[in-house]
Amino acid sequence: QQPVQSPQAVILREGEDAVINCSSSKALYSVHWYRQKHGEAPVFLMILLKGGEQKGHEKISASFNEKKQQSSLYLTASQLSYSGTYFCGTEGGRDYGGSQGNLIFGKGTKLSVKP
């Protein structure tokens, strides 16, 4: 089941904050967040494992509520470099010996930061 991301698009001014949500209809083991700029590969931002943890990287942080099967990405004091499409990738479980399960990605949230 593909996770649902909201909003589909958001336009910010430099310095403004934004929240991107990711919801799944199935139980999740982990949620992965990526940013992709036009014509480039997705760049890993962070991973959240089940346990309701919150992680942060500079001015970008995220939370994971496994009971609600939701994750949110928080971007504070946005910079021009934050522009791009943000994808959440969800992982439903790990029932094999490999290092990671496959990811099901949402359709993305396009973020545009204006000067």
Add this chain to the structure above:
Amino acid sequence: DAGVTQSPTHLIKTRGQQVTLRCSPKSGHDTVSWYQQALGQGPQFIFQYYEEEERQRGNFPDRFSGHQFPNYSSELNVNALLLGDSALYLCASSGNPSYEQFFGPGTRLTVL
């Protein structure tokens, strides 16, 4: 430390042809996953290789096949190409105990 590399960068094929895409994982990574990304969409999981075996597979037909070599590099093969196979093909690598998947730059496949 080189990241994930893919070749070729771009490919143009005609319907019915066959194509092979290549991926070298990030140093220290032993797991390779392949994704197809259509324009304006998120990546879609094709399959994953670990210890030279296909460990998981997404909802893709048997025309899509792959291989992993002892040095962990991988190939994606697509037979009997269709117009709908035109997309960006991404390879991602990961390694125990790390959970993160790192993507390569992708191969842009155009089927005419």
